Amino acid sequence: MRALVYDPDAARGVRFAEVDEPRPLASQALIKVEVASLNFGELAFSARQLRPGQVFGKDAAGVVVRAASDGSGPPEGARVTSFGGTGGWAELRAVDTADLAVVPDHVDLGAAGALPAAGVTALQAVRRLGSVLGRRVLVTGASGGVGRFAVQLAARAGAHVVASVGSLERAEGLRRLGAAEIVVGPPTDPVFGVLDNVGGALLAEAFERLEDGGIALSIGWASREPTVIDFEELRMLGGRRRLEPFGVSGPFGPDVAHLIQLLEREELDPQIGWRGPWDQVGEAVDALFGRRIQGKAVLVLHG
Known part of the structure; x- marks a missing residue:
């Protein structure tokens, strides 16, 4: 599958690569990623957090294509947003069901995908x-x-x-x-x-x-x-x-669900300052580092 990986020799430290599809654990759902959001910290300090070739991405939202085999979490077809350490900037993501939340049909996945880490x-x-x-x-x-x-x-x-x-x-x-x-x-x-x-x-x-x-x-x-x-x-x-x-502590699902509820009631603004196809990730990273984005940058993979 196609993914954005850390490469210390690449421009901005990010490049596309073909990687193996994730193999979900029993407690993990497999998500077809539709949108992912960038976080300044994971890009600025990628050398401290990632190995070369490892897939970027704390935030990813999409549709469950395989429910967790242990019966936890949402069923196949559910729209979700997720928070994990890595792996979000890829066509497929395996994430623990304790770290995701269901997104109502009328809520924009791009907005939901901007919520988790930040x-x-x-x-x-x-x-x-x-x-x-x-x-x-x-x-x-x-x-x-x-x-x-x-x-x-x-x-x-x-x-x-x-x-x-x-x-x-x-x-x-x-x-x-x-x-x-x-x-x-x-x-x-x-x-x-x-x-x-x-x-x-x-x-x-x-x-x-x-x-x-x-x-x-x-x-x-x-x-x-x-x-x-x-x-x-x-x-x-x-x-x-x-x-x-200060550092965050999991499981993250309940907090993400709370933020989704605020978003649904229009009591929280995700403040998306840049949105575009993930092929334009270089433009997004440059804008983020150049302080030209107010709020969040969202990459669109599908949808």
């Missing part, structure tokens, strides 16, 4: 902050895939969302998604929580803005710069602040 990351990160009702929450890298979901979900949870972007041009649409404030760089006023997708100097400055008892979650590393924090200086200022590296 949406679940944002959802679990907002939960990790605890109650944010009436509290100031800073989202850095707010114009990206995870950032735009985080703005929406934090606002839904009752937070006063401060959206940090690299430039005001990147802030388009963020107020409509729920941002109460938009800043370039760190805010001047204290915040209770930080959902950081950038790292580097911005994370260090955001950490300094935490109020007593506040928490910063390091989610992404778009800057690819080291984060240097002077804890002695912060100790002199007093107060308690927490900084945690």
Whole structure:
């Protein structure tokens, strides 16, 4: 079957290849992939995550062509979206039924396919902050895939969302998604929580803005710069602040299903900034790395 694989010698590290069809385990459904979405992190750090020749892809949506043999999950013919570590950017994907969710017939598969990795990351990160009702929450890298979901979900949870972007041009649409404030760089006023997708100097400055008892979650590393924090200086200022590296935890199916429900009720916008055939993956990757996509990029394989 045709797939997009990691090749360190290829342009952008991505190339098409013919690979063996997956052999599902008893707990896995086999999906004919119709759409897949790109995530900045899996492309920017592919050398850390993939072996040469391994199939890319955390997110993929399509139709079940073989139900799991253990009887779990949806039947053949069901429309689903899925979240896995790899294997999504291929004509067929085997995925554990605990990590997929059924997509209603009237919901666009492209929108559903944009949800899993970025949406679940944002959802679990907002939960990790605890109650944010009436509290100031800073989202850095707010114009990206995870950032735009985080703005929406934090606002839904009752937070006063401060959206940090690299430039005001990147802030388009963020107020409509729920941002109460938009800043370039760190805010001047204290915040209770930080959902950081950038790292580097911005994370260090955001950490300094935490109020007593506040928490910063390091989610992404778009800057690819080291984060240097002077804890002695912060100790002199007093107060308690927490900084945690954040990672998602499975099974992912229930969280993906929750996001699908929000999407179905038009209470969540997938923010698809680029959609095109997967033969144009190079264009999509260039646009993603060039910060020309606001939100998610979706590749269309079939349909």
